[in-house]
Amino acid sequence: MANTILGETQEEEDEILPRKDYESLDYDRCINDPYLEVLETMDNKKGRRYEAVKWMMVFAIGVCTGLVGLFVDFFVRLFSQLKFGVVQTSVEECSQKGCLALSLLELLGFNLTFVFLASLLVLIEPVAAGSGIPEIKCYLNGVKVPGIVRLRTLLCKVFGVLFSVAGGLFVGKEGPMIHSGAVVGAGLPQFQSISLRKIQFNFPYFRSDRDKRDFVSAGAAAGVAAAFGAPIGGTLFSLEEGSSFWNQGLTWKVLFCSMSATFTLNFFRSGIQFGSWGSFQLPGLLNFGEFKCSDSDKKCHLWTAMDLGFFVVMGVIGGLLGATFNCLNKRLAKYRMRNVHPKPKLVRVLESLLVSLVTTVVVFMASMVLGECRQMSSSSQIGNDSFQLQVTSEDVNSSIKTFFCPNETYNDMATLFFNPQESAILQLFHQDGTFSPVTLALFFALYFLLACWTYGTSVPSGLFVPSLLCGAAFGRLVANVLKSYIGLGHIYSGTFALIGAAAFLGGVVRMTISLTVILIESTNEITYGLPIMITLMVAKWTGDFFNKGIYDIHVGLRGVPLLEWETEVEMDKGQPEVTRGPGGLWKRASVGQDKRGHGESGLWTVSWSGLQSASQPRLSYAEMAEDYPRYPDIHDLDLTLLNPRMIVDVTPYMNPSPFTVSPNTHVSQVFNLFRTMGLRHLPVVNAVGEIVGIITRHNLTFEFLHARLRQHYQTI
């Protein structure tokens, strides 16, 4: 009902159903005969060694992810400095000579080149487009999406995001960092495993979906940690999205991995940028600087209990804005799916270039024409009493732009638009000098529309930084209005900008606990915990009234069968439908059933790798794992050479004790078991031990369950 307000009807929502061709990861351990052989040779000492290797692995993943972040950051910084340096000099010269068109052309030249390169890289590997968070969400949720954790994807993503950010598009590098971390996590232990086997370890390490997913969790967390300097937030991100059972051992490893990533990045950036090797001053790619009252003002508080009321209202508005953003972006994405994707790939490149062109012109024109000259505040240095503070303060001051403005004044629009986005965020958070409300409103509107258009074009493009910047402008606007027109002099503008950023970001992405913690860690100020959390809660609830979060929307558009957190109350009316009869997993399970028919043992299931091994002589676990993760297709097996009457015994490769449920188990129970244990398939067994069907991920998606619920009501 609420959906219609933003112009979406139920039919449109249901347009795209989950596709049936996505496979699930299998997090469950299959303790079959080959695995038992491995198990027999294991003792606690070997277990500890295995554990030690895991710790080394997560450390290596953290360090590599940190280095990837360093690489991206270094080159983005280099290219941006080059670009802004050249153009700014040109603008300053031309504003006297009247050759501003030339400056614009220079800027266009830089931006279009960079965006073209980014776009080309995405042509090579289409999965590298976008932020990558939807893909990682799918993977951690247990869906195999082809190609997302490949090395080629990593390379295209890293170089692509570098160029798209340097190209002045309204995109962030944080989402792609998370994706990159995940790829590093998936790849590194596999590579190591091969080299380790050469030096004669006697069991293959980490060659299963279970281990791989654990490492991908660690890698994704490391990505968040490197992006935001938020190791705890990163860990919680992995847990929130991965959401298997709370495995404490794993969680600790993930936190360690995140810490390694943050501090690797921190170590090298501090060294390279400040020459003070061994000190740690720049935690993440994105820093919010230090929120701090000026020393002289004893009455100043960052926030007071009274402000919480405003924050709630800002949360509501942020939720509404986020919902609008998502709605517009969804329509755009659907339009692209219908009109851009079927056409030759060049069209995608042209679209990216068009976006770049428009963005560049808007940035340039707005800076030149729409800005207002504001008095440079004398207290514009925020404080200079510590090294870290100085960094922020220098950053803030150097990024103030004075185009077309007389002495002692600056151009507020240019200061926002004509800077890297991170600098603009710092300006809004920390600059004491005011921004005119008109400027802020215009900036917000232009940025909102352009960012919305940009997300979904075929370049690697994060959404965090644009959302934060957009929201910060909104928050700063609120602070300005409250200060100037309502006369609330005591409020701290920076806090309002931060809360605005949180509200808008929360309204767009709808993440909960991990986003809260990421933002708290980015501000490095625990006292912001409550306002940030309340704002995010309100923004999420408001937004959820209208549509889903942007990542879920894009996952949905791709038809990935994602499992939600938990079932809705109504779904529990009745038992889940199972896939019955021959076909699919049922067939395989029936092999086991024949076995059982002979009275030998219980219910067995067998995996593809098992089936493929069955036509060959008895394999060891190592031999079975060798081909992971790309087993030969069952249709490629050449069975014509074999005796057609030969009986293939798959028993040794079957799982002798899969989890099962009875036919009268309720949806919520099945859902819980399936999701928590990370299952790929769940046999349904009746009272006398006969298999009556198989439940897979597809029987448990919300789209499927909703459809059944409608049937349920119709039959009543």
Added chain:
Amino acid sequence: MANTILGETQEEEDEILPRKDYESLDYDRCINDPYLEVLETMDNKKGRRYEAVKWMMVFAIGVCTGLVGLFVDFFVRLFSQLKFGVVQTSVEECSQKGCLALSLLELLGFNLTFVFLASLLVLIEPVAAGSGIPEIKCYLNGVKVPGIVRLRTLLCKVFGVLFSVAGGLFVGKEGPMIHSGAVVGAGLPQFQSISLRKIQFNFPYFRSDRDKRDFVSAGAAAGVAAAFGAPIGGTLFSLEEGSSFWNQGLTWKVLFCSMSATFTLNFFRSGIQFGSWGSFQLPGLLNFGEFKCSDSDKKCHLWTAMDLGFFVVMGVIGGLLGATFNCLNKRLAKYRMRNVHPKPKLVRVLESLLVSLVTTVVVFMASMVLGECRQMSSSSQIGNDSFQLQVTSEDVNSSIKTFFCPNETYNDMATLFFNPQESAILQLFHQDGTFSPVTLALFFALYFLLACWTYGTSVPSGLFVPSLLCGAAFGRLVANVLKSYIGLGHIYSGTFALIGAAAFLGGVVRMTISLTVILIESTNEITYGLPIMITLMVAKWTGDFFNKGIYDIHVGLRGVPLLEWETEVEMDKGQPEVTRGPGGLWKRASVGQDKRGHGESGLWTVSWSGLQSASQPRLSYAEMAEDYPRYPDIHDLDLTLLNPRMIVDVTPYMNPSPFTVSPNTHVSQVFNLFRTMGLRHLPVVNAVGEIVGIITRHNLTFEFLHARLRQHYQTI
């Protein structure tokens, strides 16, 4: 093998086996007929209302826990100020007049009175003794420990800890805060539920083990949050100990609850102590103050990459010290179990008084005799540029003691001993003035021994603050040695004190991710993440080589069947043993089996509440839940009045779809399922659907599994 180093042999370790009389909580939802009736009346709207009530509940729990913390803090502060005020005046007068014995008597009077009161309160409710963390650990692990979440326990705990801290014992109020929070969590929703039912909500809220445990999680988290100003750490504590499946909805509620607690406490303390209502400056009961280089020293870093090496070594030493502490305390606890507990209860009070007497005398004598007069450093104010900083700095300066020392110097031992423990910690973290190495070593040794003796006497007594103080002294000692004797001038003493505190605390309690986050949040400095984490890791690993964490030791001594995080590798050799034959759950399940024998449905299990209802007319869910959590005992049912031939139909109350496993399921799988789903019992079903036994918590404790493993090797 390593155990023998600290004098423990395998036999001693296994002395106390888990007792069989502990019941498990049942986290699994039993979807029987009465529940189905409730379910039928549910729709998504009602589901949302239910959800809203839950949010209100967790908010209320947070606020109440915060208020409890406020109460404890206020009175501890009041009593301590009174005590130290009187005694200090007396000492200052008497040091001239030579009547120091009188001062000692005054101090003794205060301390013995307070400790006597604390001890009396524990006599009323013995469960209120100790820190309460072991009890909460058990509850969150799924064991019902009688009396731990009762209102009476809360009252005794709160007043008891107030007196034991004010009485100068070497105990903390943080552990008891966590326990208090858990009790609030368990009690508040139950109380509300009764009043809500009066205003005609049509289903009883939260009257199940499942809901109660969720709220206890939230309450315990709120307790941590209030104690340390660490809402995220609190949430992770609950997850680490509760460790059911990662339920994101719950996690977010828990975080909100923690935030509410922190900010309630913060709001009132800021208001009461500084008169600035509405500002938020004092996050938790225990604050570490702000770690900060002095403004003038540009070369100063809190820590550098090189220091990490020292931190690792300190971690090892901390682990060793912690293991020693635990070993001594375990022996003491066993001694108490044999020699103190069987005697009249008065003996326990006398022991507490003895501890108090010795502690007081040591504190007094050490301050008077063993201190050294050190030059007051001119830069002893740590910075005065913000309000919050001033607070710390005033705290630090006002707690410097100058007993028996000439002008411009202070008595370092008195500064440590003759202050509340929190002030002493702040001294060690932030005081620029040096402490003599001899003083630090003596302080550490005395404190270590007394704290070890104190933990386990019958007063409410937390262990965090004593461990932190002890460790901080150790860390400061290391810094002193490095600075003075090795000549490493660049190191920051406060950081070393912090790392020492982390190392020792980690060595004692062996918590992982939650402790890391708690310490990071307490310092409010993300950059300490890596050193803290590395130190804790090393300390835990070192300590684990010798014995378990102190909480686990005390859980073990009580014979509580706690389930570990995960199984060891070797345990997977073979299937778990099941409880067979008549008796226990098997009997109950057999009722269901008869039913199944008639070919009607699958396997059913029935709970106590169901069995008790069976002899009465058909009950609704509300009626069944009414008596929760204390159902009448089955032996109390008067069946003599009924027709002995009457057949009781328990089918409506049975769980129609319990989780089951097949007999050849491996230990690790069973363990995972049982622990993750929070089960109370797990039927084992063979290939043709017959029940062959029941697995309960007792079949899965490590003690039981180890015993089986030994059998396994003997039979081979």
